[in-house]
Amino acid sequence: MQIFREKEPLIQAIQKIKSEGKSVGLVPTMGALHEGHLSLVSNAAKDSDQVVVSIFVNPTQFNNQKDLEKYPRNLEKDLNLLKVELENIWVFTPDASELYGENILSENFDFEGLEAVMEGKFRNGHFNGVGTVVKRLFEIITPDKAYFGEKDFQQLQIVRKLTEKTGLPVEIVGCPILREDSGLARSSRNERLSSGNRKKAAFIYETLQNAKNLFGTNSADHVSQWVEDQFKNHPSLELEYFEIADSKTLKKITEKEKGNNYRAFIAVYADEIRLIDNIALDN
Incomplete structure (x- = not known):
């Protein structure tokens, strides 16, 4: 396992393996990993020569400051889970300034109405925050494929629209919802x-x-x-x-x-x- 906290060493490492003709699969997460995330990693490993998992609690997608503060964070536990799932894995764990610089602000996107319903109706600005961080991760990591769970199906469709609008050459792979024995969606x-x-x-x-x-x-x-x-x-x-x-x-x-x-x-x-x-x- 390699852990990258700054983007430049990661960019250089990815450029090297891509020069060798190898493919890169990205699993973007906010940490607090569980079996649902690990299923995304497993899917990525089947398709990609190198899997990168990002762990970053993105402040711009929280419209509720208390929700951001309460969001569970346990990097050591996350890394241990990933080691068990896949030995040769790269983990990108930047701080906010590494991705955003001095101004931690969202870009504004036109997702053609996808952002205005359901989650967007109740979480003002949420999908601008999601779009901003995903776009920056795609620009840094330049993955061939990126993996998202269908539990956040609206987010999945918005990320697909993001790649269409920006022309970023990333294939978006939607993965089935993983559930607990009771049927509750893993989260x-x-x-x-x-x-x-x-x-x-x-x-x-x-x-x-x-x-x-x-x-x-x-x-x-x-x-x-x-x-x-x-x-x-x-x-x-x-x-x-x-x-x-x-x-x-x-x-x-x-x-x-x-x-x-x-x-x-x-x-x-x-x-x-x-x-x-x-x-x-x-x-």
């Missing part, structure tokens, strides 16, 4: 849940599965109302939003159309911990 935030709420949060995926079944024979509005009613009756979980949207445009739908693919998206609070999930409705 760094799960570690902040009490044991009781972690069990209760399995209700989120259970509800998504039932919504998928309902969607086969019911309208999107009917399914949405049904989901809202389920959470009204749940004492420990608070629904922030549930939407059925076109998988490509992320626009909320009113009627199904043949040939289109749809996905259900959800955000829920368990105490003060915000959890997101989604499910494809077409398979």
Whole structure:
């Protein structure tokens, strides 16, 4: 394992292996690694000669300062997990000034409306922050492929739009959601849940599965109302939003159309911990 804290040595190392005809796969993370992240690393290792994992808690994508302060950080634990998963791995762990310089500010992007719905509606400026850090990582690491989990499906589509808009030659690979035995989508935030709420949060995926079944024979509005009613009756979980949207445009739908693919998206609070999930409705 090689650890890079500054970008210039990493750039030089990548230039060297690329001059040898080797490919680079990038897994961008904010640390607090879990099995979901390791599955991305495993996928990258199958496709790439050299895997780079970035560990950087990006301040510009947090609209809530308290959420940034509470975000779990344990670099030693993260590095130990990565060593077990893949011996020949490069880890990029810069500080904010290394990526942003003196002004830690987001660029402004036009993601053609992808950023204005769901997460973007409730987290002002979030996707400008995501776009900024991903663009800078792509420019520094110049990966051939970059791997993102489908749990953050809206983010995945926005990163795809980012590469289209900027012309950065990176193939974006979406990887399936990894779940706990209960069905709860694996997330760094799960570690902040009490044991009781972690069990209760399995209700989120259970509800998504039932919504998928309902969607086969019911309208999107009917399914949405049904989901809202389920959470009204749940004492420990608070629904922030549930939407059925076109998988490509992320626009909320009113009627199904043949040939289109749809996905259900959800955000829920368990105490003060915000959890997101989604499910494809077409398979």
